[in-house]
Amino acid sequence: MTAHRVLNGSDEVIEFGELVARDCPAPAPRWNGFPRYNFIGGHNDPAAVPVEALAEAAARVIRAEGAALATYNAGAGPLGNLRLRRAVALKLARQRGIEGTADDVLITSGSLQGLDLVNAMLLEPGDTVLMEQLTYSGAIDRVRARGVRVEGVPVDEDGLSVADLEARLERMAGSGVRPKYIYTIPTIQNPTGTVMSVARRRALLAASERFGVPIFEDECYADLLWEGEWPAALRGMPGGAQVVHIGSFSKSVAPALRLGYVSAEPAVLGRLVALKSDGGTAALEQMILADFLGSRFDAHVAELKERLRHKLGGLVEALDESFGTAARLWVPKGGIFLWLTLPEEVDTAALATAAAAEGIAFNVGSAWATDETVARHSLRLCFALPPAADLREGVRRLAAVCQRETGIPRTSGNERFDGDARR
Ligand SMILES: Cc1ncc(COP(=O)(O)O)c(C=O)c1O
Numbered sequence: 001m002t003a004h005r006v007l008n009g010s011d012e013v014i015e016f017g018e019l020v021a022r023d024c025p026a027p028a029p030r031w032n033g034f035p036r037y038n039f040i041g042g043h044n045d046p047a048a049v050p051v052e053a054l055a056e057a058a059a060r061v062i063r064a065e066g067a068a069l070a071t072y073n074a075g076a077g078p079l080g081n082l083r084l085r086r087a088v089a090l091k092l093a094r095q096r097g098i099e100g101t102a103d104d105v106l107i108t109s110g111s112l113q114g115l116d117l118v119n120a121m122l123l124e125p126g127d128t129v130l131m132e133q134l135t136y137s138g139a140i141d142r143v144r145a146r147g148v149r150v151e152g153v154p155v156d157e158d159g160l161s162v163a164d165l166e167a168r169l170e171r172m173a174g175s176g177v178r179p180k181y182i183y184t185i186p187t188i189q190n191p192t193g194t195v196m197s198v199a200r201r202r203a204l205l206a207a208s209e210r211f212g213v214p215i216f217e218d219e220c221y222a223d224l225l226w227e228g229e230w231p232a233a234l235r236g237m238p239g240g241a242q243v244v245h246i247g248s249f250s251k252s253v254a255p256a257l258r259l260g261y262v263s264a265e266p267a268v269l270g271r272l273v274a275l276k277s278d279g280g281t282a283a284l285e286q287m288i289l290a291d292f293l294g295s296r297f298d299a300h301v302a303e304l305k306e307r308l309r310h311k312l313g314g315l316v317e318a319l320d321e322s323f324g325t326a327a328r329l330w331v332p333k334g335g336i337f338l339w340l341t342l343p344e345e346v347d348t349a350a351l352a353t354a355a356a357a358e359g360i361a362f363n364v365g366s367a368w369a370t371d372e373t374v375a376r377h378s379l380r381l382c383f384a385l386p387p388a389a390d391l392r393e394g395v396r397r398l399a400a401v402c403q404r405e406t407g408i409p410r411t412s413g414n415e416r417f418d419g420d421a422r423r
Helices: 051-070 082-096 110-122 137-145 162-174 198-211 266-275 283-295 297-326 348-356 388-406
Strands: 105-108 128-132 149-153 182-184 215-218 243-248 260-263 328-330 337-341 378-382
Touching: 051 283, 082 105, 082 243, 082 260, 082 283, 105 110, 105 266, 110 137, 110 215, 110 243, 110 260, 110 266, 128 137, 128 162, 137 149, 149 162, 162 198, 182 198, 198 215, 283 297, 297 337, 297 388, 348 378, 348 388
Parallel strands: 128 149, 128 182, 182 215, 215 243
Antiparallel strands: 105 260, 243 260, 328 337, 337 378
């Protein structure tokens, strides 16, 4: 078949090879379903999806507002469903300290669209952004795909190290580099599960102002905090006008809903709306969520957190039993995943390959790091999706694979690993 063959019959296809744009990524591998023990990704607990409440909300809104689906954006304009934006504005004011109205909120197709829009607004090849050294792989990959340099700043149990950040900003200013933004996940950090202290939040806002670098705050998991203080969002604190804030209903309701939001100054939202060329975020989902937010959301989140906390307890127990002191756990204060570090003998990328052959999947640490060498011995386990029994069995099997491949956990003397376990 030649490269120029034209489609003119049922058994003839165009050879796309030579036509594909140079910056088009390689084809995605075919999806073969979930592995048996799936600790990957940001899925939620199927038993926690509020099916009945969503069904009732759907029936109500379709009857009341269904005719509006005849128009793009269901007649609500490009910012999204008004009732939903009002509910998000109220939630942000009450829970995150962010004052504003429905007009300060843009509804997006998941917070990933928020990430894409902000990147499209600010980033050009050759730019630099700052991020926590351990951070969301989707944020790192998106920035790098735009030819932008990512600089990682250390993160500890109080979140991003602002002292390190300031030193970095100072050095960069000295060489004439002004990063486009500081991306942070301050409230239940991904992957470490840490919550940035209030003192650090203040210092971060001050540094952002001093160096003229905006903050890009990602609060994907903030609803799921169940332990300790719940500090205001950076955007909700004095100086918050220099913060672009994104949030999501993926973790608090369901990821397949694909609903998130951006809260930012009007000038920023105007730019993002100009870039949002998708014909509008799914309007029916917005109507349903708006109804659900007004009725069952708070009670649902309380139940979900209890369920997740219980699952985390089971996971930690299973890890203790199977890995003992060989694993350093960053036990989170909320959320859906746990980050852990194994002794240096364990390269988690190699372990992932061996584990996959036995139906066990986890996120490899290096994908969650701005510098691959930082997290070669770490991995992330999402505990929301697997049933409690699978969490236990999956961990037991993972430890067996790890033992066979690396000798870790040792049959005795695991105390050799002297990481400062956060328990
Ligand atoms: C930190 C962070 N931000 C954004 C997202 C994207 O979430 P969604 O597009 O489903 O809202 C995720 C998903 O796991 C995440 O972990």
